[in-house]
Amino acid sequence: MSGLAMPKPDDAVLARRAEIVADLRGIVPGEGVVDRVNEMRAFETDGLTAYRQLPLVVVLPQTVAQVSRILKYCDQRKIRVVPRGSGTSLSGGALPLEDAVLLVMSRFNRILEIDYPNRCVVAQPGVTNLGITIAVEEEGFYYAPDPSSQIACSIGGNVAENSGGVHCLKYGLTANNVLGIEMVLMNGEVVRLGGRHLDAEGYDLMGIMTGSEGLLGVVTEVTVRILRKPETARALLIGFPTSEQGGQCVADIIGAGIIPGGMEMMDRPAIRAAEDFVHADYPLDCEALLIVELDGPGVEVDHLIAEVEKIALRNGSTTCRISQSEEERLTFWAGRKAAFPAVGRISPDYYCMDGTIPRQQLPKVLAGMRELSEKYGLGVANVFHAGDGNLHPLILYDANVPGELQKAEDFGADILRLCVQVGGVLTGEHGVGVEKRDLMPEMFNQIDLDQQMRVKCAFDPGHLLNPGKMFPQLRRCAELGRMHISGGKLPFPDIPRF
């Protein structure tokens, strides 16, 4: 583990491990408590595999009542808890702590109800993202957010991370597709928010929960919207001699009032790696390759394909192919979808970043990345959700070369600083987790961060749920609650008042 400081383990908790294991067995009988080291190995990391840590104990509850009892038990005894869904987080959101119970929700794997008249599905949090689509596709429906880990990632984890995917410019993120949740607070209280109605009542607690990275509560049920599958989808594969032209093409497509179902860009190193791997027949003579997918009724798709083709040609595209069959469309996507493993073939390891930038800053950011690449002596390949400005630079490194992981991380941090400098953000969809935790001050000042931590205090005043994630430095709620009130006189005599 490279230089990551996690909260100091509580020795008193470590000393009581046997007792805690026994007590948890009292709550979750049978196979639901895992405490042998060799069995806990499976849980020591998530999708951010550079970091590993064995938990105190793993517990896999099966009922909401068990989740509630576990959390209440831990809350009363000041034992930390790390929640985990499928463990696909790319930011270390489910990284265990030595003194924390790892609460694994994978046994909550049932779809509870499919409601077609209201077009929603009620699912337990351990159901996979794709599992929801599979449950409704026979009737012609699907669940729109599609993170690339959708085969494995859980819907509860999607809520925790506000997951996106290729289609989110048109169809929204998890937050826009969740109607209701049930969650358990650290004190064991069960709270239900929203439901099948469209406007959740009161404060938007569901909005706060979505993307809160397991720090506020444990989701035990999710109600999501489903949509009718579009009649058809077709894609264009467009190559440009420069990234500026590619970027301008994206801007012009949106300027023409077209919101494609998906719009992805790759730079030259990514194009080459993907082509070598899957032979999607990508043009190798371009600096930027754009995949634009239009979905909807056939007549609409045909109309828009023609529009996008015109825009591409106007922007100097050197290649512009239009998929003539479903097979060809999938071939266009094959390279993009395989971009990560393709990069994995040309480099022993890669480190995937996740900043978002205002799209027009793309050429500047790509140029900056080339400079950084030279400075650090590490290669970088870029895939880019072009419609919404979410960049995924893949930094190439070799973990077996001493110091190279650190170098890759420093390179990544510099890329994210660059994203923030041009008006962007640290993370578009992977979350802060442990990975970007220490970069939060690049985007937020102490007052901003304190106000976020105060929200945490409303949900979990003991900072027991997933501590060490998201916030660079934890402050006690009592300290955060203090106010510094100055003056009693109006300090601004020139404000108009009536």
Add this chain to the structure above:
Amino acid sequence: MTTFAPATAEDTLATVQWALAEEAPLEIVGHGSKRGIGRPLQCEHTLDLSKLSGVTLYEPAELVLSAKAGTPLAEIEKLLADNRQQLAFEPMDYGPLFGQASGRGTIGGALAANLSGPRRLKAGAARDHILGIHAVSGRGEAFKSGGRVVKNVTGYDLSKAMAGSWGTLAAVTDVTFKVLPAAETETTLAVRGLLDDHAVAAMALALGSSAEVSSAAHLPYPAVAAVADGSLGSDAATLLRVEGFGPSVAYRMETLKSLLKNAGPLEEFAVEPSRKIWRAIRDCEPFAGGSKPLWRVSMAPSAGHEMVMALRMQAAVSAFYDWQGGLVWLSMEAGDPEAGLVRALVEKHGGGHATLVRATPAQRAALSVFQQQAPAQAALSARLKEQFDPKNILNPGRMV
């Protein structure tokens, strides 16, 4: 009674800091177009944010717009329309409901009330489009959240927390919204003469089809007669809006017509009348003006009419439905029995909530304007308020 009207975020901060030091509660207003909603406030002082006005950033190709919170919504909508874009969440205009002129209201107010419109079914509400905020908390601290890009999961989404908080957590000074292209055209299909239950079935069928219906409302008599200058006549109208590019709209209308050919007599409204009808539904025209109490009920789309049917057995009500039946506008008295009845029936029919939108100050002081939440949720909401506004100086009691 003092009204402070700061013209900058810094002066807004100074005002809140002063109020905090004095422990003098502030009523936060923009244009005051929604002042009649919520429990009446008894604040000695008013924080008027309408001078915090102006669009500070608009980049059509990036689909993003930032403005100071007091910027008139009408100004923003005009600017967007000039660029063939829109706030896709179609914020309703509460003015006519309270007998005021239409076209008032600020962008900050749209967020504070989490406004939406008939396109809610497809495009969501203000909460789904807010990207970032700057605000002053009741602690007298200026903070920000979010950013100016669509895809952002950096930190808790405090911008969403402002949506529907009615100014009780912080005084928002700046907002950044996602904007979207306006549809090239739209057409509305009406099925005439349906009873509520058949209308709800027809809407569910349409919404579940590939016609990509963006709005679905049902106007029974007499609500139907009060819409768009009576142009819909007096037969119940079940309305389905299709928006998009010309060829696509034409194709999807054909899909819809063949789907509903046996549902009842069909009628088609071209782009101009269609826009007029949906604006009327958005602004609740059937119940505009007047002082009769008005309730706004949000439920599962399939459940709204069942609740109304049960309600009719025990109270005099007039209703119409938006959001495929999931938004019920109810004209009904606002006494204790009615409040208890509608809320119990909402609960019985699958949950949701009923808000008393229009009533006399005395009625709004006597009843819960917003539906009371389950104890665990209410306690959590109270703790959240405490973390933003520990001295309860921002719109105290408005959401009670």
